[in-house]
Amino acid sequence: MAALPNISDIREMQAWSDHARRQGKRIVMVPTMGFLHEGHLSLVRQGRKEGDCLVVSIFANPAQFAPSEDFGSYPRDLERDVRLLMEERVDLLFNPTAEDMYPRGYQTYVDVEQVSRPLCGAHRAGHFRGVATVVLKLFHIVRPHAAMFGLKDYQQVQVIRRMSEDLNLDVEIVACPTVRASDGLAMSSRNHYLEPAEREAARCLQSALGKAEALVRGGETLAERIREAVVEEISRHPPARLEYADLCDPKELQPVEEVKGPTLLALCAWVGKARLIDNRVLAGKEP
Numbered sequence: 001m002a003a004l005p006n007i008s009d010i011r012e013m014q015a016w017s018d019h020a021r022r023q024g025k026r027i028v029m030v031p032t033m034g035f036l037h038e039g040h041l042s043l044v045r046q047g048r049k050e051g052d053c054l055v056v057s058i059f060a061n062p063a064q065f066a067p068s069e070d071f072g073s074y075p076r077d078l079e080r081d082v083r084l085l086m087e088e089r090v091d092l093l094f095n096p097t098a099e100d101m102y103p104r105g106y107q108t109y110v111d112v113e114q115v116s117r118p119l120c121g122a123h124r125a126g127h128f129r130g131v132a133t134v135v136l137k138l139f140h141i142v143r144p145h146a147a148m149f150g151l152k153d154y155q156q157v158q159v160i161r162r163m164s165e166d167l168n169l170d171v172e173i174v175a176c177p178t179v180r181a182s183d184g185l186a187m188s189s190r191n192h193y194l195e196p197a198e199r200e201a202a203r204c205l206q207s208a209l210g211k212a213e214a215l216v217r218g219g220e221t222l223a224e225r226i227r228e229a230v231v232e233e234i235s236r237h238p239p240a241r242l243e244y245a246d247l248c249d250p251k252e253l254q255p256v257e258e259v260k261g262p263t264l265l266a267l268c269a270w271v272g273k274a275r276l277i278d279n280r281v282l283a284g285k286e287p
């Protein structure tokens with residue numbers, strides 16, 4: 001099998017994309033932090049259908065990790081990632097260095113003010129500032145016509161959509177459904193941290209979402225009651241420890257007291273060293 005074309009240099013990447021654009025090609029990009037799994041690959045496969053040139057970026061972005069978080073230990077396996085991307089016949093891998101992305105003296109950041117604040121934003125200071133900044137940089141470097149994101153990171157999709165609209169970015173944001181393992185756990189690079197017993201406990205995220213959905217189907221509309229059921233389900237599965245479980249409107253992510261229409265239930269729990277998130281839109285479909 002031929003090697004996977006690979007660019008690390010920012011200017012070279014821009015020149016590659018300019019050339020593709022001049023040839024009338026539609027560029028689709030899939031931004032990732034690597035340690036690829038089926039969730040990432042589903043974005044790649046969907047991306048293939050969205051355009052002519054498929055670019056995957058691998059960049060573990062230091063700006064979206066707080067100093068206390070797992071940037072240093074975030075799982076990495078570039079060799080395996082390259083093999084997987086070759087199997088998917090990706091056109092190009094872009095994997096810049098942190099020194100090139102954030103050179104000495106770097107000082108410009110993007111803050112998407114409101115939609116970044118609740119849910120993960122309330123628990124991970126500066127996280128979405130780092131995400132919005134790197135995605136905007138990647139868009140300027142890769143110059144895609146469309147970019148693929150996973151709804152597993154629901155708030156991230158809303159932050160990027162808001163940024164794209166506010167800053168008039170000419171990039172179509174395509175949101176893809178969450179891919180789960182056979183035990184129901186949403187795929188995540190961080191699942192790698194889980195010991196077998198922790199993996200078992202981690203299934204409570206999915207079962208808590210199921211319980212909430214069953215309550216809503218049964219006619220429950222009070223957010224607090226639904227939340228209580230989620231809290232109880234997680235508490236029955238130590239070592240899982242709930243960080244948040246919030247019901248909010250699916251676009252602006254503002255809290256709701258009643259489920260009157262499509263409502264996002266977003267939750268986050270720690271299991272061992274892994275911080276896991278999952279979500280479901282109750283009483284409707286994702287926007």
Ligand code: AMP
Nearest residue numbers: 032033034039149150152153178179187
């Ligand atoms: P990450 O490498 O964690 O930054 O993820 C890169 C992209 O893959 C993001 O758009 C994620 O939302 C998406 N992604 C991660 N896990 C999944 C999953 N289980 N299903 C669908 N998309 C996912």
